[in-house]
Amino acid sequence: MPFVILLAVLIIVPIIFGVMRTGSKVRKFQKLGDIRGMQMKDIIRKVGMPTSISASTNGGQLYQWIGTSGRSGYHYAIVSDGQGGAVGYTHQFVR
Numbered sequence: 001m002p003f004v005i006l007l008a009v010l011i012i013v014p015i016i017f018g019v020m021r022t023g024s025k026v027r028k029f030q031k032l033g034d035i036r037g038m039q040m041k042d043i044i045r046k047v048g049m050p051t052s053i054s055a056s057t058n059g060g061q062l063y064q065w066i067g068t069s070g071r072s073g074y075h076y077a078i079v080s081d082g083q084g085g086a087v088g089y090t091h092q093f094v095r
Helices: 002-032 040-047
Strands: 052-055 061-069 072-080 086-094
Touching: 002 040, 002 061, 002 072, 040 061, 040 072
Parallel strands: none
Antiparallel strands: 052 061, 061 072, 072 086
16 A cells, blocks of 8 residues: 555656646746747746747747646747847747
8 A cells, every 4th residue: 555655646746746847837928928029038038948949031030948747738939030039929839
């Protein structure tokens, strides 16, 4: 019986912390509000480093934040103009 309890704790605790961590990132993005015109450096300061940055059209860049934990996850993608200002979200997904 103690083995079953230990096993349950070892499985459930990481899931709970993973869901909490995912929720924390989602709340940071929600607090940003309308991002159009915001500087990407300010967005990164508030939500953390993106998972990837790639080239986009007109000299801009595509910033992506992707995270999963168990069955929870998020994917935010923001395209910027050539001067580092956010144009807007291209993708917002939370599960």
